[in-house]
Amino acid sequence: xxxxxxxxxxxxxxxxxxxxxxxxxxxxxxxxxxxxxxxxxxxxxxxxxxxxxxxxxxxxxxxx
Numbered sequence: 001x002x003x004x005x006x007x008x009x010x011x012x013x014x015x016x017x018x019x020x021x022x023x024x025x026x027x028x029x030x031x032x033x034x035x036x037x038x039x040x041x042x043x044x045x046x047x048x049x050x051x052x053x054x055x056x057x058x059x060x061x062x063x064x
Contacts, residue, residue, distance in 0.1 A: 057063045
């Protein structure tokens, strides 16, 4: 069962070069939050990360 789910979710995954509409983003987040474990994909990769405002600004070179 898990293998089928992993395969299905990988095939349906949003690819890196695809832009999503606000409605598509809202739908994906809504689906994610209904899962038993929304923090990892079936392959174990994180789907949600936490970052402070400072860390985000640093990544975009907004702070020194």
